[in-house]
Amino acid sequence: MMRTRPLKVALLGCGVVGTEVARIMTTHADDLAARIGAPVELAGIAVRRPSRVRAGVPAELITTDATALVKRGDIDVVVEVIGGIEPARALITTAFEHGASVVSANKALLAQDGAALHAAAESHGADLYYEAAVAGAIPLVRPLRESLAGDKVNRVLGIVNGTTNFILDKMDTSGAGYSEALDEATALGYAEADPTADVEGFDAAAKAAILAGIAFHTRVRLDDVHREGMTEVTAADFASAKQMGCTIKLLAICERAADGQSVTARVHPAMIPLSHPLASVREAYNAVFIEAEAAGQLMFYGPGAGGSPTASAVLGDLVAVCRNKLGEATGPGESAYTRLPVSPMGEVVTRYHISLDVADKPGVLAQVATVFAEHDVSIDTVRQTGKDGEASLVVVTHRAPDAALSATVEALRRLDTVRGVASIMRVEGE
Numbered sequence: 001m002m003r004t005r006p007l008k009v010a011l012l013g014c015g016v017v018g019t020e021v022a023r024i025m026t027t028h029a030d031d032l033a034a035r036i037g038a039p040v041e042l043a044g045i046a047v048r049r050p051s052r053v054r055a056g057v058p059a060e061l062i063t064t065d066a067t068a069l070v071k072r073g074d075i076d077v078v079v080e081v082i083g084g085i086e087p088a089r090a091l092i093t094t095a096f097e098h099g100a101s102v103v104s105a106n107k108a109l110l111a112q113d114g115a116a117l118h119a120a121a122e123s124h125g126a127d128l129y130y131e132a133a134v135a136g137a138i139p140l141v142r143p144l145r146e147s148l149a150g151d152k153v154n155r156v157l158g159i160v161n162g163t164t165n166f167i168l169d170k171m172d173t174s175g176a177g178y179s180e181a182l183d184e185a186t187a188l189g190y191a192e193a194d195p196t197a198d199v200e201g202f203d204a205a206a207k208a209a210i211l212a213g214i215a216f217h218t219r220v221r222l223d224d225v226h227r228e229g230m231t232e233v234t235a236a237d238f239a240s241a242k243q244m245g246c247t248i249k250l251l252a253i254c255e256r257a258a259d260g261q262s263v264t265a266r267v268h269p270a271m272i273p274l275s276h277p278l279a280s281v282r283e284a285y286n287a288v289f290i291e292a293e294a295a296g297q298l299m300f301y302g303p304g305a306g307g308s309p310t311a312s313a314v315l316g317d318l319v320a321v322c323r324n325k326l327g328e329a330t331g332p333g334e335s336a337y338t339r340l341p342v343s344p345m346g347e348v349v350t351r352y353h354i355s356l357d358v359a360d361k362p363g364v365l366a367q368v369a370t371v372f373a374e375h376d377v378s379i380d381t382v383r384q385t386g387k388d389g390e391a392s393l394v395v396v397t398h399r400a401p402d403a404a405l406s407a408t409v410e411a412l413r414r415l416d417t418v419r420g421v422a423s424i425m426r427v428e429g430e
């Protein structure tokens with residue numbers, strides 16, 4: 001039976017995502033009410049710039065005082081789509097203190113302070129849901145938290161940043177320049193307020209931290225994630241990748257160690273074979289593989305960024321949280337009981353593609369091969385092209401610990417016959 005008293009929702013932030021949340025809440029009010037079992041009322045919208053025109057957003061609900069809104073006492077759910085650490089963190093904490101549950105899209109905050117926010121939610125008998133924080137519209141957080149709660153996840157690998165995938169895709173397929181592609185991604189509402197978060201890998205690293213924590217039932221923070229952005233990927237890297245039958249993607253990879261005693265989480269550009277499903281993930285789409293002991297390999301694919309797709313995930317959480325409120329229950333909280341430590345990048349086992357500029361004279365290849373052997377790194381393939389006394393040497397290794405691979409590169413740089421290291425890229429997905 002439908003409850004007549006509405007559940008009241010405060011919306012914090014009305015930018016790319018917030019505008020779409022407000023629009024869908026207004027246009028789909030009847031469906032949402034039917035699915036929840038009570039009407040949901042948008043009770044207030046906190047913004048920073050009230051004069052901005054926001055199509056379809058009820059002007060009478062706009063306020064610049066977000067703190068007063070969350071302190072009203074009659075708010076059931078606070079939807080935080082401001083982003084950043086403060087004032088989002090203080091507003092979420094205040095919301096819990098005043099009896100509200102929270103839906104947030106804020107991966108930066110969750111990757112930094114997720115444990116404290118979960119504890120605050122639990123101590124106030126409230127929910128903290130954040131499906132939109134990882135890979136936009138794609139259901140990932142709830143499948144991991146709920147559907148896979150009975151399985152053992154060993155690996156999560158995928159593309160979790162729409163902006164960088166959009167840029168890399170444009171560079172690869174149309175030869176577009178980096179800045180031009182970034183401007184386009186920003187105009188389409190994919191990029192963070194400061195796009196450095198996207199291109200330097202912070203956004204993907206925050207998502208990797210959230211995914212690893214949920215997948216392995218432990219705590220992983222942003223600082224635990226090895227992070228390399230994509231600003232140094234060049235057209236020459238794409239050309240090398242093509243020669244290998246590969247393309248380049250910014251990947252997030254979270255793994256349980258073979259002995260099960262630790263986990264790793266990393267974000268970096270990598271070559272992947274064109275035959276791998278991730279190679280065909282275009283534009284701002286995201287795709288994530290989850291490998292679980294009983295389930296085997298699962299693939300999640302869809303729009304990873306943009307106002308409307310992200311609002312879809314926010315609204316899904318809103319419905320779930322409202323249902324919990326009506327049932328006087330809460331959904332699953334933080335599960336970090338395994339307390340597995342996060343190992344450093346040096347312990348990750350992976351493959352390298354190394355492109356060297358070398359002197360084209362007898363013995364150079366043997367010298368280079370010796371350096372690899374000294375570091376216990378086995379070579380898979382070598383390709384040499386020479387011209388006018390100089391040569392380009394491309395070495396692809398077998399799998400080895402990342403520490404051994406980096407030490408090999410450092411030793412190669414010290415050889416007189418190695419003029420320079422043109423590029424180093426990890427190879428994944430084989």
Ligand SMILES: NC(=O)C1=CN([C@@H]2O[C@H](COP(=O)(O)OP(=O)(O)OC[C@H]3O[C@@H](n4cnc5c(N)ncnc54)[C@H](O)[C@@H]3O)[C@@H](O)[C@H]2O)C=CC1
Pocket residue numbers: 012013014015016017018046047048049064066080081082083084087105106107108132133134136189190191192193304305306307310
């Ligand atoms: N845009 C996207 O594709 C996605 C965004 N997200 C996350 O959603 C959140 C919002 O992102 P966008 O909507 O893209 O950002 P945005 O920058 O378009 O919107 C944020 C809005 O919050 C407002 N704001 C800032 N401080 C405020 C305050 N104290 N009180 C009230 N409003 C304030 C800003 O003026 C801005 O309009 C971020 O956490 C972001 O990481 C998550 C998934 C995808």
Ligand SMILES: N[C@@H](CC=O)C(=O)O
Pocket residue numbers: 133134135136160161162163164190191192198203304305306
């Ligand atoms: N800036 C992010 C937005 C979604 O999380 C991205 O590009 O993926």
Ligand code: NA
Pocket residue numbers: 131132133134135136137138139140141313
């Ligand atoms: Na999601």
